[in-house]
Amino acid sequence: MSYDKFEALxxxxxxxxxxxxxxxxxxxxxxxSEIRAFLKGEGFVEILAPIIxxxxxxxxxxxxxxxxxxxxxxxxVMSSMILYKQMMIISLPKIFALSPNVRLEPLETVKTxxxxxxxxxxxxxxxxxxxxxVMELGxxxxxxxxxxxxxxxRRELKEQKRDLKVPRRPFKKYTYKEALxxxxxxxxxxxxxxxxxxxxxxxxxxxxxxxxWVTDFPTTARCFYYMEHEDNSExxxxxxxxxxxxxxxxxxxxxxxxxxxxxxxxxxxxxxxISEYGWYLDMLKAGVPPSAGFGIGVERLTRFIxxxxxxxxxVPFPKVAGVYSP
Amino acid sequence: MSYDKFEALxxxxxxxxxxxxxxxxxxxxxxxSEIRAFLKGEGFVEILAPIIxxxxxxxxxxxxxxxxxxxxxxxxVMSSMILYKQMMIISLPKIFALSPNVRLEPLETVKTxxxxxxxxxxxxxxxxxxxxxVMELGxxxxxxxxxxxxxxxRRELKEQKRDLKVPRRPFKKYTYKEALxxxxxxxxxxxxxxxxxxxxxxxxxxxxxxxxWVTDFPTTARCFYYMEHEDNSExxxxxxxxxxxxxxxxxxxxxxxxxxxxxxxxxxxxxxxISEYGWYLDMLKAGVPPSAGFGIGVERLTRFIxxxxxxxxxVPFPKVAGVYSP
Numbered sequence: 164m165s166y167d168k169f170e171a172l173x174x175x176x177x178x179x180x181x182x183x184x185x186x187x188x189x190x191x192x193x194x195x196s197e198i199r200a201f202l203k204g205e206g207f208v209e210i211l212a213p214i215i216x217x218x219x220x221x222x223x224x225x226x227x228x229x230x231x232x233x234x235x236x237x238x239x240v241m242s243s244m245i246l247y248k249q250m251m252i253i254s255l256p257k258i259f260a261l262s263p264n265v266r267l268e269p270l271e272t273v274k275t276x277x278x279x280x281x282x283x284x285x286x287x288x289x290x291x292x293x294x295x296x297v298m299e300l301g302x303x304x305x306x307x308x309x310x311x312x313x314x315x316x317r318r319e320l321k322e323q324k325r326d327l328k329v330p331r332r333p334f335k336k337y338t339y340k341e342a343l344x345x346x347x348x349x350x351x352x353x354x355x356x357x358x359x360x361x362x363x364x365x366x367x368x369x370x371x372x373x374x375x376w377v378t379d380f381p382t383t384a385r386c387f388y389y390m391e392h393e394d395n396s397e398x399x400x401x402x403x404x405x406x407x408x409x410x411x412x413x414x415x416x417x418x419x420x421x422x423x424x425x426x427x428x429x430x431x432x433x434x435x436x437i438s439e440y441g442w443y444l445d446m447l448k449a450g451v452p453p454s455a456g457f458g459i460g461v462e463r464l465t466r467f468i469x470x471x472x473x474x475x476x477x478v479p480f481p482k483v484a485g486v487y488s489p
Numbered sequence: 490m491s492y493d494k495f496e497a498l499x500x501x502x503x504x505x506x507x508x509x510x511x512x513x514x515x516x517x518x519x520x521x522s523e524i525r526a527f528l529k530g531e532g533f534v535e536i537l538a539p540i541i542x543x544x545x546x547x548x549x550x551x552x553x554x555x556x557x558x559x560x561x562x563x564x565x566v567m568s569s570m571i572l573y574k575q576m577m578i579i580s581l582p583k584i585f586a587l588s589p590n591v592r593l594e595p596l597e598t599v600k601t602x603x604x605x606x607x608x609x610x611x612x613x614x615x616x617x618x619x620x621x622x623v624m625e626l627g628x629x630x631x632x633x634x635x636x637x638x639x640x641x642x643r644r645e646l647k648e649q650k651r652d653l654k655v656p657r658r659p660f661k662k663y664t665y666k667e668a669l670x671x672x673x674x675x676x677x678x679x680x681x682x683x684x685x686x687x688x689x690x691x692x693x694x695x696x697x698x699x700x701x702w703v704t705d706f707p708t709t710a711r712c713f714y715y716m717e718h719e720d721n722s723e724x725x726x727x728x729x730x731x732x733x734x735x736x737x738x739x740x741x742x743x744x745x746x747x748x749x750x751x752x753x754x755x756x757x758x759x760x761x762x763i764s765e766y767g768w769y770l771d772m773l774k775a776g777v778p779p780s781a782g783f784g785i786g787v788e789r790l791t792r793f794i795x796x797x798x799x800x801x802x803x804v805p806f807p808k809v810a811g812v813y814s815p
Binding site (some may be wrong): 172173174175176177180181184188189192193194196203208209210211212213214215216217229230232233234236242247250251253254255261263264265266270280281282283338442443445446449461462478479480482484485487488489 | 499500501502503505506510514515517521522523529535536537538539540542555556557558559560562566575576577579580581587589590591593596606607609660669688698768769771772775777787788804805806808810811813814815
């Protein structure tokens with residue numbers, strides 16, 4: 164693969180002078196402000212997200228975590244703050260953070276136009292909530308932010324030639340199994356039990372003009388921190404929200420498996436090194452409340468709202484796999 | 490040194506249940522919200538801060554930067570986003586970010602009660618501003634946030650037994666040289682040309698009951714990115730804001746040296762490896778506007794406002810030098 168088209172990223176200080184970049188960054192500020200306003204209105208407290216730690220989210224679909232030397236111990240840069248969200252709801256029942264995430268994505272992700280190696284999520288968690296509760300919250304959040312941005316950034320969206328629509332609620336919901344059937348009809352075969360690959364997800368996204376949910380992923384496809392259904396341990400109480408028009412994944416989340424013994428068992432089955440999860444397992448042993456939550460990628464939301472072809476136009480300092488940009 | 494007293498940090502999920510922790514985190518949310526509201530009112534745009542990059546701030550007073558392997562290249566976790574702020578004002582003249590910072594502080598910093606290895610700053614930069622402009626902004630910002638918190642968190646501050654005062658403007662200003670004279674009178678000798686050590690800074694802070702500025706640090710004490718005075722290249726157009734009552738440093742900032750040749754010369758003198766500053770020097774060669782800005786540590790501001798003995802009580806997931814906490 165040639166990286167020639169990424170030479171511009173290495174000289175980002177030139178692209179930053181463009182009118183479109185300025186416009187997108189102003190819209191992004193409004194997007195983040197409006198999500199904050201919405202969540203504050205829902206009683207959420209914003210907390211400071213962790214940056215590094217002894218352990219981080221392993222459920223990052225083929226990307227590599229970043230290790231650092233922390234006074235002789237191996238720490239990680241956060242790939243997501245999921246484990247810390249479960250800690251935080253001990254203290255505050257509704258929390259969110261603008262969380263920094265680093266994931267060394269495979270080199271081929273530069274072709275997806277929606278993967279960054281450094282990105283931010285609005286990451287939220289609600290104690291004692293079900294996955295259906297936070298899906299409903301996510302729908303209202305997305306409708307709030309699109310409504311507000313349409314109003315506050317009318318001129319900017321026009322200049323972007325972006326005809327942004329406020330989604331209609333409730334959003335369509337497919338189970339993972341139903342999503343695989345739609346894909347099969349599109350001529351794309353995904354083996355039951357695996358993650359939906361990026362290309363298939365994009366194809367699914369392209370045949371929709373409204374955001375939609377995919378729920379109930381198989382236990383084998385996802386991480387130990389999602390709760391299984393009571394009546395079927397092979398599927399999870401989890402979800403992805405997919406943007407329409409080919410923009411792909413928006414939100415990922417679910418209800419949490421918070422029971423010590425069950426988490427250890429799930430880790431064993433998925434082959435996690437249990438000795439690496441020191442504080443997390445100690446915490447579960449001490450007890451945390453059940454909860455549900457999700458993360459929504461800020462750059463992907465910006466890309467969707469602004470109608471951008473490439474994710475790297477949705478962030479001030481873009482980093483994509485294998486490119487040594489600032 | 491014994492780390493026994495830091496055992497609690499390793500089991501942070503227990504401390505999070507305390508009423509005081511919940512209270513402090515709620516106040517912290519209000520603090521960050523009020524700073525955001527103030528800066529938005531001043532016309533600032535909030536941007537997404539970088540997390541990693543090929544090069545980061547070297548001016549971190551004896552702390553070590555964190556290196557990572559980024560697709561075969563050596564990248565750093567941001568120690569501060571100063572170099573990126575200079576890039577951003579090409580695009581937007583008034584910007585700020587809640588920026589993540591990691592600095593491996595020397596082990597003895599656990600005694601200062603105000604050093605974390607992972608912290609956040611509200612980091613701002615203003616194109617074409619002087620250092621005096623942003624000092625004035627900093628004073629108004631601190632007065633805004635203390636006024637608002639006194640009003641919105643009256644009950645919480647009372648429970649904290651914190652008698653928070655709104656500072657009187659303008660704040661007292663000492664040059665570095667004057668600060669050294671005050672220290673001399675307190676029986677503390679600091680050699681002219683060096684940074685003011687933490688202990689001396691705390692002593693200076695203890696003999697004040699209002700925040701105060703220290704300006705015009707010697708060029709030898711500070712980093713290449715501060716502008717020298719036109720009439721005296723041995724002192725800088727820079728400043729620290731020091732909290733009263735022993736709380737120590739609040740803000741650090743100044744006017745930027747943005748001229749390519751001058752930056753290269755300063756790097757040579759201070760012994761920086763110029764080859765490591767690829768994109769930054771290329772950017773200066775292409776030209777960036779003059780600017781001034783500062784960073785204010787969110788955890789230190791929280792510690793000051795809440796009147797906390799230890800900085801590690803001012804953050805959800807505290808990390809101090811040498812302690813393997815979550």
